Amino acid sequence: MSSENSVGVVAAQRVRFASPLLLKSGAELPGFELVFETYGTLNAAQSNAVLVCHALSGSHHIAGHYADDPENVGWWDNLVGPGKPLDTRKFFVVGVNNLGGCYGSTGPLSVNPATGRRYGADFPMVTVEDWVAAQARLADHLGIATWAAVVGGSLGGMQALAWSIQLPQRIRHALVIASAPKLSAQNIAFNEVARQAIVSDPDFHAGHYAENGVIPTRGLRLARMVGHITYLSDSQMGEKFGRQLRHGAHNFSYDVDFEIESYLRYQGDKFARFFDANTYLMMTKALDYFDPAYEYDGNLAAALARAQASFFVASFSTDWRFAPARSREIVFALLHNRLRVAYAEIECDAGHDSFLLDDPHYHSLLRAYLENISV
Amino acid sequence: MTEHERRVKAEQRERFDFAVIAGWIPPGERVLDLGCGDGRLLRYLSETRDVSGYGVEIDGDSVLGCIRNGVDVIQMDIECGLSGFEDKSFDHVIISQALQTMLATEGTLNEMLRVADEAVVSFPNFAYRSNRAAIAAGRMPVSEDLPYDWFDTPNVRFFTIADFEDLCARLGIQIRERLAFDEAGREVSDDPNLNGSLAFYRLGRAT
Numbered sequence: 001m002s003s004e005n006s007v008g009v010v011a012a013q014r015v016r017f018a019s020p021l022l023l024k025s026g027a028e029l030p031g032f033e034l035v036f037e038t039y040g041t042l043n044a045a046q047s048n049a050v051l052v053c054h055a056l057s058g059s060h061h062i063a064g065h066y067a068d069d070p071e072n073v074g075w076w077d078n079l080v081g082p083g084k085p086l087d088t089r090k091f092f093v094v095g096v097n098n099l100g101g102c103y104g105s106t107g108p109l110s111v112n113p114a115t116g117r118r119y120g121a122d123f124p125m126v127t128v129e130d131w132v133a134a135q136a137r138l139a140d141h142l143g144i145a146t147w148a149a150v151v152g153g154s155l156g157g158m159q160a161l162a163w164s165i166q167l168p169q170r171i172r173h174a175l176v177i178a179s180a181p182k183l184s185a186q187n188i189a190f191n192e193v194a195r196q197a198i199v200s201d202p203d204f205h206a207g208h209y210a211e212n213g214v215i216p217t218r219g220l221r222l223a224r225m226v227g228h229i230t231y232l233s234d235s236q237m238g239e240k241f242g243r244q245l246r247h248g249a250h251n252f253s254y255d256v257d258f259e260i261e262s263y264l265r266y267q268g269d270k271f272a273r274f275f276d277a278n279t280y281l282m283m284t285k286a287l288d289y290f291d292p293a294y295e296y297d298g299n300l301a302a303a304l305a306r307a308q309a310s311f312f313v314a315s316f317s318t319d320w321r322f323a324p325a326r327s328r329e330i331v332f333a334l335l336h337n338r339l340r341v342a343y344a345e346i347e348c349d350a351g352h353d354s355f356l357l358d359d360p361h362y363h364s365l366l367r368a369y370l371e372n373i374s375v
Numbered sequence: 376m377t378e379h380e381r382r383v384k385a386e387q388r389e390r391f392d393f394a395v396i397a398g399w400i401p402p403g404e405r406v407l408d409l410g411c412g413d414g415r416l417l418r419y420l421s422e423t424r425d426v427s428g429y430g431v432e433i434d435g436d437s438v439l440g441c442i443r444n445g446v447d448v449i450q451m452d453i454e455c456g457l458s459g460f461e462d463k464s465f466d467h468v469i470i471s472q473a474l475q476t477m478l479a480t481e482g483t484l485n486e487m488l489r490v491a492d493e494a495v496v497s498f499p500n501f502a503y504r505s506n507r508a509a510i511a512a513g514r515m516p517v518s519e520d521l522p523y524d525w526f527d528t529p530n531v532r533f534f535t536i537a538d539f540e541d542l543c544a545r546l547g548i549q550i551r552e553r554l555a556f557d558e559a560g561r562e563v564s565d566d567p568n569l570n571g572s573l574a575f576y577r578l579g580r581a582t
Contacts (some may be wrong), residue, residue, distance in 0.1 A: 047432050328459055330462070332461075335460070335461075336461060341429075341449070342446075342447055343448070344450050345450045361436075364439055365438070370437055371443075372443075
């Protein structure tokens with residue numbers, strides 16, 4: 001069930017966009033659907049809308065729960081609700097499942113109108129910039145000319161950053177949390193291991209597993225396991241699991257000996273049951289390709305020259321996936337452009353996943369920043 | 376003195392400090408405030424001088440205070456320098472009563488004059504008359520501008536007007552202006568190293 005101050009029962013909505021969308025890769029989607037949820041009320045001036053962008057495995061279901069599925073609580077429910085830092089009494093909050101996702105928006109699981117069969121591996125590669133373009137169509141549909149804020153953690157933060165560059169007149173504040181201006185070689189390396197785990201699964205069938213009636217669960221499971229390691233900190237993993245043994249003794253076998261093994265297997269199994277492998281591949285590529293400075297000879301400040309928004313940037317001390325130094329790159333590029341920015345480096349033990357937790361100081365910072373946004 | 380009186384006095388003192396610093400900041404400037412606390416100096420400067428300012432602060436609660444005050448702040452440790460800040464990217468860089476809390480005194484002064492054309496520095500003068508009297512009586516001074524007991528002071532460097540000016544000379548830093556005030560807030564011109572409790576400097580590089 002949802003927590004205190006929950007937005008309560010929510011329902012997803014769906015919108016179809018009939019006109020084609022030209023993607024960054026050069027491919028074109030003939031039309032597409034997005035599923036989304038909204039919380040709070042759009043004011044008459046349409047000045048209180050906040051877009052929350054999801055990260056790799058997130059969805060449009062940010063807050064509240066479903067009438068027929070009360071256990072399915074939104075992934076950022078601790079942030080969004082009446083009286084919460086992203087206060088739905090003040091803001092009209094929008095969550096959307098990104099293009100290519102597997103929670104109902106057009107993606108690899110959808111039927112390709114050209115063939116009458118599921119897209120599968122034929123779904124075109126989409127990028128962070130394509131997501132922003134699709135989200136802008138949703139904003140048009142909802143009558144939102146300008147977002148009061150675009151908020152996101154990790155890959156979601158990259159979307160907030162991309163909004164500020166791509167559609168600078170349509171975003172007043174960008175909240176970029178536990179994010180980075182581009183992936184490092186190490187980040188890409190972890191993504192590649194995850195992808196290879198999936199594509200080398202015999203059930204992958206070059207991405208057309210659905211037609212073959214199977215799911216590459218072993219690959220997905222491995223992909224999630226390796227990803228999960230990068231979301232946690234060494235210290236937190238040590239604290240939570242240490243070298244605790246599952247059965248109290250060394251078994252001298254390849255079954256689960258250590259608790260951490262059991263935990264990773266559990267996380268992997270859980271994920272492989274519901275997440276689509278093609279979406280996972282595509283999301284990791286979207287991460288890899290994201291680099292607004294790429295077209296400016298690697299100069300992030302030049303890429304941000306078009307931005308006009310005010311920024312809140314936050315990083316977490318134990319996040320080694322997108323370490324604080326990565327956020328500082330963003331901060332100094334903003335400073336170069338004389339943009340407004342507040343940057344907090346938050347002491348938190350939980351690594352990259354800290355952005356999803358409700359650390360009191362972290363939430364106080366978000367609350368303070370969001371309270372000062374005029375609507 | 377009651378707690379309320381103490382607070383009122385501290386606020387008056389603070390306003391006085393702010394006014395001295397603001398007197399050196401032309402309107403509309405781009406300002407960086409090191410060790411900015413909850414951003415109240417920057418807020419004052421933006422209200423009275425229409426500056427666009429950023430603060431730098433290491434303490435998390437102070438950063439939260441800045442955000443509450445609507446002040447742009449960057450959480451980082453200035454002991455490690457100001458790398459990331461571009462050369463001459465500010466008109467003024469300020470360090471208001473925070474230099475004495477830092478170990479990297481020389482590095483900080485050099486970095487300040489790298490990122491800005493001019494630096495404004497204020498600090499408590501350890502050689503102020505009443506501080507000398509305390510030492511002469513065998514005690515660490517506790518005064519208006521050094522309000523901490525020795526065991527819980529955030530200050531790590533204890534220096535005087537004369538010491539500071541020696542260091543500036545050694546670092547090739549030009550003292551463009553100095554103001555010193557006694558504990559009552561009166562400007563002193565006669566022997567400031569003895570009669571000044573709080574010192575303010577405008578610093579630059581000789582051009």
